[in-house]
Amino acid sequence: MGFGDFIFRIESEGEEVARAHDVREFERQLAVVPEECLFYHASHNHFSIWLMARSEFDLAERLRPRRISDFESVEALRQFLIAQLRDTRRHSYRGVIADFSRKTFDRDAISRIGNGSIGGKARGLAFLNLTLSKSSLGEFGMEVRVPKTTVITTDKFDEFMDHNELRTFAYECDDDRELSGRFLSARLSDELRSDLTFIAHHLDGPLAIRSSSLLEDSMHQPMAGIYTTLMIPNRSRDPEERLEQICDAVKLVYASTYYRNAKSYLISTGNRVEEEKMGVIIQRLVGQKHDNRFYPHFGGVAQSHNFYPIGTQRAEEGIVHVALGLGRLVVDGGLAMRFSPKRPGILPQHATPKLLLDSSQRDFYAVDLDSSCCEVDTTLSTNVKSYPLQIAELDGTLLPVGSVYSADDQTVRDDLSLPGPRVVTFNNILKHNAIPLAPALENLLELAEQGLGCPVEIEFACDMGDWGQPRARGKRREAPALYPLQVRPFASRMAGKQISKYRFTTDELLCKSRRSLGQGVDDSVQDVVYVRRDTWTAAHNKVIASEVGELNRKLSKEKRPYILVGPGRWGTADSWLGIPVQWSQISNVRAIVEASPKGYDVEPSQGTHFFQNIVSLRVGYLTLPPGAEDPQDDAEFLDWDWLDSQPAATETGHLRHVRLEQPFTLILDGREGHGRIAKPLPEPAE
Numbered sequence: 001m002g003f004g005d006f007i008f009r010i011e012s013e014g015e016e017v018a019r020a021h022d023v024r025e026f027e028r029q030l031a032v033v034p035e036e037c038l039f040y041h042a043s044h045n046h047f048s049i050w051l052m053a054r055s056e057f058d059l060a061e062r063l064r065p066r067r068i069s070d071f072e073s074v075e076a077l078r079q080f081l082i083a084q085l086r087d088t089r090r091h092s093y094r095g096v097i098a099d100f101s102r103k104t105f106d107r108d109a110i111s112r113i114g115n116g117s118i119g120g121k122a123r124g125l126a127f128l129n130l131t132l133s134k135s136s137l138g139e140f141g142m143e144v145r146v147p148k149t150t151v152i153t154t155d156k157f158d159e160f161m162d163h164n165e166l167r168t169f170a171y172e173c174d175d176d177r178e179l180s181g182r183f184l185s186a187r188l189s190d191e192l193r194s195d196l197t198f199i200a201h202h203l204d205g206p207l208a209i210r211s212s213s214l215l216e217d218s219m220h221q222p223m224a225g226i227y228t229t230l231m232i233p234n235r236s237r238d239p240e241e242r243l244e245q246i247c248d249a250v251k252l253v254y255a256s257t258y259y260r261n262a263k264s265y266l267i268s269t270g271n272r273v274e275e276e277k278m279g280v281i282i283q284r285l286v287g288q289k290h291d292n293r294f295y296p297h298f299g300g301v302a303q304s305h306n307f308y309p310i311g312t313q314r315a316e317e318g319i320v321h322v323a324l325g326l327g328r329l330v331v332d333g334g335l336a337m338r339f340s341p342k343r344p345g346i347l348p349q350h351a352t353p354k355l356l357l358d359s360s361q362r363d364f365y366a367v368d369l370d371s372s373c374c375e376v377d378t379t380l381s382t383n384v385k386s387y388p389l390q391i392a393e394l395d396g397t398l399l400p401v402g403s404v405y406s407a408d409d410q411t412v413r414d415d416l417s418l419p420g421p422r423v424v425t426f427n428n429i430l431k432h433n434a435i436p437l438a439p440a441l442e443n444l445l446e447l448a449e450q451g452l453g454c455p456v457e458i459e460f461a462c463d464m465g466d467w468g469q470p471r472a473r474g475k476r477r478e479a480p481a482l483y484p485l486q487v488r489p490f491a492s493r494m495a496g497k498q499i500s501k502y503r504f505t506t507d508e509l510l511c512k513s514r515r516s517l518g519q520g521v522d523d524s525v526q527d528v529v530y531v532r533r534d535t536w537t538a539a540h541n542k543v544i545a546s547e548v549g550e551l552n553r554k555l556s557k558e559k560r561p562y563i564l565v566g567p568g569r570w571g572t573a574d575s576w577l578g579i580p581v582q583w584s585q586i587s588n589v590r591a592i593v594e595a596s597p598k599g600y601d602v603e604p605s606q607g608t609h610f611f612q613n614i615v616s617l618r619v620g621y622l623t624l625p626p627g628a629e630d631p632q633d634d635a636e637f638l639d640w641d642w643l644d645s646q647p648a649a650t651e652t653g654h655l656r657h658v659r660l661e662q663p664f665t666l667i668l669d670g671r672e673g674h675g676r677i678a679k680p681l682p683e684p685a686e
Contacts, residue, residue, distance in 0.1 A: 116156070117154045142480055212279035215271060298325065324364045393416065402425070403416075517619075591620030629641075
């Protein structure tokens, strides 16, 4: 009747080949028993009978009607059985955060080591995993699942800090390199190292080691990109070497709690560094290996609110930024595809072939499997490298997202067999529906927003499986899958006074924009720092970022907030697109104005960690069309002449700092997306 062990036999001989005590062992033996054995048991329906006796009713019912003749070969039958068992196991444990167990490690989607908090980032993943467990594949049209994840809870962080006597040193040290060195030389507890040893033996392939602090991804300060994320190759044949890499990566994430950038952010949000605690996420990296590179087909960021809707797009329909390779290109502010999941056919980057060619992604990010880790100066850039699109074409990953620009007739064709410059269009996915990416992201955003009760942002990666490749006989097809990597509240509300009562004439305004972020009124800022038009070129943007950082430190010590004005995208990783400042270099800013000269056409920044922090900290953000400088009643503008006429408190090679006796008035209308900055009102006459 199917009770007892499953004994694998070969009919002709009748002798025992293998034995399975439970379903887990049953799946393992299916992968290795001879084909004659599989054929015998399948012919007599033994598999469904045995599974029925173990209460696996749904699985047994799916197997019972299948016949050997349904499959091309016995090997195809083997792959089908294993796939059915894995899918059942995965769905049975979705939505559960399990305590770390070596017996159940391979079936737990999310597990935790320790008894403390899992931190904000892991909490968001757990919420999403639970939400997905209550949904069906039909809601998305494709497989959506959280990658294999293990979380080290915050009590292990406290244990590490106290055992190695690091607290006082960490609070006082302002040298990131010294911090990293001290933390790397410290030791994790023997208990934690033992659990990590097991992980090192059982998780092969590259790993993402991510921060998950108490405050990270909270409702009020999401803190995107403030703490360290490391991606390690994890490919050594020696498990002990892999263990040391994982341990060092964990310690570097711990150290990032006290880096200068993190301390500046915490102070600016009114939090105390002493109250922050760090959890760590160990996550299997999504993607495939190509020579010495590892990366997903594409990744990006999806947001449920679109601050820059175009044409028939609506703000509440959300926006997606996606790029070939690792999503780091998106969160760093590089060139990426931008589309609405509700209206994926509206692509402003495709307005003209020339515009598409100029705005197309030119390179991609992947984990360098030959890189070393983890040392004092290890950052995300250490193991993640940039590669040209030609490499992606050789890898076969450009095929689902690439097109060709034809200079002869100035058209774009979705056929990589043609000659011409390659452009990343995502046409095969967004227009030809190779996979239902847009509806899957639309439904995922809706589920997350309903669960959190506010706008959300989701970082994701997608692996296309063996899409576009010929099917090997007897081998199971690898279906495309969407992997949410992180979900956080996308805070966009800004408290302030009623804005309707503020009326200014055009002459009284310094700036007027129809594309702004934030809500409310601020009349406490007397300082403005802006990039000089007479000395600026894009080649100087890195130098300008350093000069801004120096002025920011000075104004921070004086506790004087300021307005920052300059060309292109602020906070981008690509210095040719704007000023590549880090948050610590502008931590005291109250409002930012993107004001570019004519000809410097850069799409406004969205989807970046920098952008997320701007929004969550309620920093005003105003964007002007290139060359907007003539004050008119109905036009967007910045009154450069008035600004240049004010005496400079400080002047550098590329910046002017103006300090006035009376404050500016910053008015942001978040409902309409309009922003104004009024010049200081004159003092009343005595």
